[in-house]
Amino acid sequence: MSELNKVPVAAELLAQGKSFDVLFWVGCAGSFDERVKSVTRSFVKILNHLNISYAVLGTEESCTGDPAKRAGNEFLFQMQAMSNIQVLNGYGVKRIVTTCPHCFNTLKNEYPSLGGNYELVHHSTFLQELIDTGKLKMKESGSFKGQKITYHDSCYLGRANGIYEAPRKVLEVLDADLVEMKRCKTKGLCCGAGGGQMFKEPEKGAKDINVERTEEAISTGATVIAAACPFCMTMLTDGVKNKEKESTIKVYDLAELIAQNEGL
Amino acid sequence: MHIVPQLIFAVLLAVAGYFIFRSISRIRFNILLGKSYEPSSSIPARWVNMTLTALGQRKMFKKPLPAILHLFVYLGFLIVNAEMLEIALDGLLGTHRLFAAPLGSFYTFIINVFEFFAVAVIIACALFLVRRNIVHLKRFTGKEMTKWPTLDANLILIMEIVLMIAFLTMNANDQLLQGQNEHYKATGSFAFSSLLMPLFSGLSASSLLILERSAWWIHIIGVMFFANYVFYNSKHLHIFFAFLNTYYARLIPQGEIDNMASVTKEVQLMLGITPTDNTPTDPAAPMRFGAKDVQDLTWKNLMDAYSCTECGRCTEQCPANITGKLLSPRKIMMDTRDRLEEVGNNIRQHGADHQDNKSLFDYISDEEILACTTCNACVEACPVQISPVEIIVQMRRYRVMEESKAPGSWNAMFSNIENNQAPWKFSPADRFNWADKL
Numbered sequence: 001m002s003e004l005n006k007v008p009v010a011a012e013l014l015a016q017g018k019s020f021d022v023l024f025w026v027g028c029a030g031s032f033d034e035r036v037k038s039v040t041r042s043f044v045k046i047l048n049h050l051n052i053s054y055a056v057l058g059t060e061e062s063c064t065g066d067p068a069k070r071a072g073n074e075f076l077f078q079m080q081a082m083s084n085i086q087v088l089n090g091y092g093v094k095r096i097v098t099t100c101p102h103c104f105n106t107l108k109n110e111y112p113s114l115g116g117n118y119e120l121v122h123h124s125t126f127l128q129e130l131i132d133t134g135k136l137k138m139k140e141s142g143s144f145k146g147q148k149i150t151y152h153d154s155c156y157l158g159r160a161n162g163i164y165e166a167p168r169k170v171l172e173v174l175d176a177d178l179v180e181m182k183r184c185k186t187k188g189l190c191c192g193a194g195g196g197q198m199f200k201e202p203e204k205g206a207k208d209i210n211v212e213r214t215e216e217a218i219s220t221g222a223t224v225i226a227a228a229c230p231f232c233m234t235m236l237t238d239g240v241k242n243k244e245k246e247s248t249i250k251v252y253d254l255a256e257l258i259a260q261n262e263g264l
Numbered sequence: 265m266h267i268v269p270q271l272i273f274a275v276l277l278a279v280a281g282y283f284i285f286r287s288i289s290r291i292r293f294n295i296l297l298g299k300s301y302e303p304s305s306s307i308p309a310r311w312v313n314m315t316l317t318a319l320g321q322r323k324m325f326k327k328p329l330p331a332i333l334h335l336f337v338y339l340g341f342l343i344v345n346a347e348m349l350e351i352a353l354d355g356l357l358g359t360h361r362l363f364a365a366p367l368g369s370f371y372t373f374i375i376n377v378f379e380f381f382a383v384a385v386i387i388a389c390a391l392f393l394v395r396r397n398i399v400h401l402k403r404f405t406g407k408e409m410t411k412w413p414t415l416d417a418n419l420i421l422i423m424e425i426v427l428m429i430a431f432l433t434m435n436a437n438d439q440l441l442q443g444q445n446e447h448y449k450a451t452g453s454f455a456f457s458s459l460l461m462p463l464f465s466g467l468s469a470s471s472l473l474i475l476e477r478s479a480w481w482i483h484i485i486g487v488m489f490f491a492n493y494v495f496y497n498s499k500h501l502h503i504f505f506a507f508l509n510t511y512y513a514r515l516i517p518q519g520e521i522d523n524m525a526s527v528t529k530e531v532q533l534m535l536g537i538t539p540t541d542n543t544p545t546d547p548a549a550p551m552r553f554g555a556k557d558v559q560d561l562t563w564k565n566l567m568d569a570y571s572c573t574e575c576g577r578c579t580e581q582c583p584a585n586i587t588g589k590l591l592s593p594r595k596i597m598m599d600t601r602d603r604l605e606e607v608g609n610n611i612r613q614h615g616a617d618h619q620d621n622k623s624l625f626d627y628i629s630d631e632e633i634l635a636c637t638t639c640n641a642c643v644e645a646c647p648v649q650i651s652p653v654e655i656i657v658q659m660r661r662y663r664v665m666e667e668s669k670a671p672g673s674w675n676a677m678f679s680n681i682e683n684n685q686a687p688w689k690f691s692p693a694d695r696f697n698w699a700d701k702l
Contacts, residue, residue, distance in 0.1 A: 062685035072660030109520035155639035160519025195638030199677040206588025
């Protein structure tokens, strides 16, 4: 099991003269948020379990600048972006996988014109590829078999980048009962965290967006709400608490569901 | 005396044309007040997008029933207007149904097709009126839907119905006059207007002639008036701008927000990187980060504002609006257009340097722009690919970068990123601690 617990760091690999295929960009939420750290660990366990050649930047990683950019601080965003690009290019990174759609979107779409050109893969697509190539197989008696699961589309994965099917394909492996919310895919309702909202109180209104979305998820009768974004994870978890349903409804990330299903 | 109607017609046509030209010039002038914008996609890709989205109404079909009704109005507009060619030539030359003789039975067929669409337009517009005024569909309400936008929508629908009724009335009376008046040559039977013939069949030949001529003039003057109305300042401009706007649309992932080139050079110099853009910056040129007013937006943002037909599909999908916040993406577009009209008029009347001590912020409040989650639901919903999000982000940039005016918690987030490389106040040294508990 010791191999499963090791996380290769780019600087150390370089010192040992080793290379890696894909860089796992952990993201700030994945590094610091108690709940989301579990997603990071689950994804790393899957990578280790399947002997994927990867590395993380460790303490060399830094915020992509996404929240600053969307809040209007372009200066801070570009400072972050260019420093990150120097680090990434320094390691000769070609391919990046990330568990955060916001990091994914920024690295994929907004870094190229600043000199950072990488092939970006969100972990939902990464997991789907592992399923398609047969590396990740469906368990006959997985822990989610027959459970009602509803998937919440992340805006920065779905509308922002057109990724709707990969996360759903990943969930199919669980042999669960997948139910859709009325507002899904291109019409998916935001969790309320994007565009810098995660870092401020919502403007005044009749209701919080995450509560509106959680109510919709609960109305499907699902016992698991599947997320593919750390911000959605936080917002929906708070929403479930607000509705006092935390004992019956769980919010899990795709990586956690797969890791649990694989017994990792 | 025969020449008099022809002269009146020619004068009307010229006057209508002149005022439309003036309106188009005004709108063009206003749009070009915006900053430069370069659509990054290839020309073939843009043609494909325009064909699918504007001509093919791809996004309209997210709501199938309104899409079909709208399609009839749209096709009706295109097809019935083909008849305008004959009407215009008849009007100028003093002829009557100029194409009837050369086209023969094909003419009868074409007019029947026109009549089918005329009836379809009447039905669809009537249903649209019901939807707005009796059913009170939610997306047609909202605080930006004040008196004028509401009236504008109803006037357009009523005018379309009147035009089509005039067209059918003209045809009905024409058929009755055939055989009674030598001027009216046989055209064959028209399927829809012939149903109206019993209404007029008891009338004398002279009454029929007056009715037919009145309907003809109402139809043609109505069309000229409608065209002027649309271009003067109506939401209905979308019939024209849908094509331009989709042609110039950004065909990149919706999540991408442009990187400000003016910032890139400064940041590169600060980080000791050789700037990629070596064109010297003109120190005299006034530079402003973000958008305080409409001239700070791109001309594409301004064209977006003119393309909006206020259907409210954006606002209907907006998570902030759904949960009772002040933000309505439709209002962002309507305000941008109203402010642009105001700024354009000021410049034309008082010169380019005129200041009215107002800005876009007098129309759009901070509370509105701060409520946006940049989720792109509005952009996705818009049938003509308008982006309210771009305007919101530009206004946020102005507040943050020019005025350092952001909510306190955002300022805290900025300083955390600057000092701790994360939006939260954690030590960067702890960033890899998650691996300890594997």
